[in-house]
Amino acid sequence: MTQPQVFVCPHALIKNGEKYLIMRRSPQTGFKPGEWDIPGGHFNEGEEDPVAVLLRESFEEVGIVPKVNKIIYLFSEIQSPTRHQFQAIYDCDYQGDEIKLDPVEHDEYRWATIEEMSQLPLMKFVRSLLDNYLLKI
Numbered sequence: 001m002t003q004p005q006v007f008v009c010p011h012a013l014i015k016n017g018e019k020y021l022i023m024r025r026s027p028q029t030g031f032k033p034g035e036w037d038i039p040g041g042h043f044n045e046g047e048e049d050p051v052a053v054l055l056r057e058s059f060e061e062v063g064i065v066p067k068v069n070k071i072i073y074l075f076s077e078i079q080s081p082t083r084h085q086f087q088a089i090y091d092c093d094y095q096g097d098e099i100k101l102d103p104v105e106h107d108e109y110r111w112a113t114i115e116e117m118s119q120l121p122l123m124k125f126v127r128s129l130l131d132n133y134l135l136k137i
Helices: 052-062 114-118 124-132
Strands: 006-014 018-026 065-081 083-093 106-112
Touching: 006 052, 006 065, 006 106, 018 052, 018 114, 052 065, 052 083, 052 106, 083 106, 083 124, 106 114
Parallel strands: 006 083
Antiparallel strands: 006 018, 018 106, 065 083
């Protein structure tokens, strides 16, 4: 039996007052279009620091560099027999930069309250973060 590849994907839960930055996945992306996401993604070859990955991905996806505070949530999902993925979510603060989406990945963004987020079709790991962490603080 083949062991699944393990992927760790750092993500930024960026807070601005009582609202959080969320983005809708574009139909162009081909992966979970229409679902709402938070900035983050995969390590590139040679990258070792998850915070550096989070900062790079945030800048690539939304054009901002948040202030990273601490890791707050870990989500584990076996996506297929060959892929096991972990999302490591970090608490971050918005620093006032202008949001600039990469339209290939995301076609809309919002600053949403926890209540507003709960009404949207969220990526599985974001739904888990909301249900198991945000709604309990």
